[in-house]
Amino acid sequence: MSLKRIMFVLVIAFSIVIVNSCKSDNSQEKHKDNLVGFQTTENLNDIDIRDEQEIYYRFPSAREMFLYINDEDFTYRTDLVNLPNNVDNYLDSKSKTLNLGVYLADLSYMTLFGKTGNLKKYMNAIAVLSEDLRLEIPYEKDIFIRINKNINNNDSIINIADEYYSKVIDYLMKNNKEKTLAVISIGGYIEGLYIAINLTDEFSKNSPVIQRIAEQKLSFENLKMFTYKFRNDRNASQSIIYLNKIMSVFNEFKIEKQATKIKQYKTNSFVIEGGNSIIVTKEQYMKLKNVVTEIRMQIIENY
């Protein structure tokens, strides 16, 4: 047999081995029903299959959480965000991941209020932490080039910062880095809740913003259920401790039960009315504020 033929056979054989190893994995997957559907991730090795939940939990992003805060109703406070210089203090992967979430929430807060002065510093902090965590955000360099070109154009900078936020979150989701996403989201949720609570001066039972803050109980529950899948991971399990402390306060809130009603308008249009309401007292709200402030300090001060 000539050298060419030997090479040809070797290459084909090697290719077949690789493709078959893939097929073999797939065929294993086919025998496990829990490997199709929304609950699956590529990080299945990180999940204890026996305890795999049947239901997959989703939660709004920190930015979606922020959208109810209208810049017409609130005054922007510069003292509520984590200083970008603190990025050098985060040396371990847990503090890097949690504070990446904190800075992403800060970025959303600033863009929502149209504050562009420090956006680049915050984007730099996000870039440093994501690089340290080996997250390869697509077109990151291009985004920073565009920021430099549009440094005097507020609207463009806000759009670019928004785009950057989306790229980071989308990267984590598309690349099945949901374990990292869970810890980043915990940092972002705690920062988002801290900012929202501190933007409201006084407790008012009828304030729609305070009502929305109380309703974050449900989002925190889903985030906890989502993160619980990764509880064998050290960063995730330590972050769950923060969530549990906040959840213990949320769980004190009273639930007022009402029947849910549906008003159907067209075959594909309806209104959902009624359902359970969350009731929060001033004492409970202040307790939530204190616990969130304390945990947020622990995260940004890294102790």
Place this chain on the structure above:
Amino acid sequence: MNFLHKLLLLFLLSLFAFQTNGQVCSNYHIDNCGWADKSFFYSRQSRSALFSHGITSKFVIIVYANEEYFVSIAGHKKLGDIKIRVYEDDNKKTELYDNSKYNYEKYFYFQNKNTRKLVIEVTSEKKANIKNPNEKYCLGVLIEFRHMKSANKNNSSKDIGF
């Protein structure tokens, strides 16, 4: 191109095919689902997944008070009709919507008056006499939302003119 180059190319192509095959359909809902108008914001609660024939999978989302939601579904044509059922995540599991009652509509809107958890349950069609029943295909659910204020602002234009 000599023989060795051809071999190398063949090898790289087979690796590429392997990699492409290995990718999940995480972006499927963005590329394939119908979108509402631009007054809606994309929700990161949207989700795509692999489905085989006749399976049911569900996920829980949060819908906030005084928001309007748009939910749209798309799946590979080989999955057939896709059933989407929405029910409240409580003990009663109150059913809110089932597209199989409406000829498997691909999208729906709803306004929500109270913050709540909803279960989105998706079922692919069970087909008899198919070659490979375990073959998996992409399916996605797109979720968008807007504040009711902006919804009303948008609808107010419908009240004027012809």
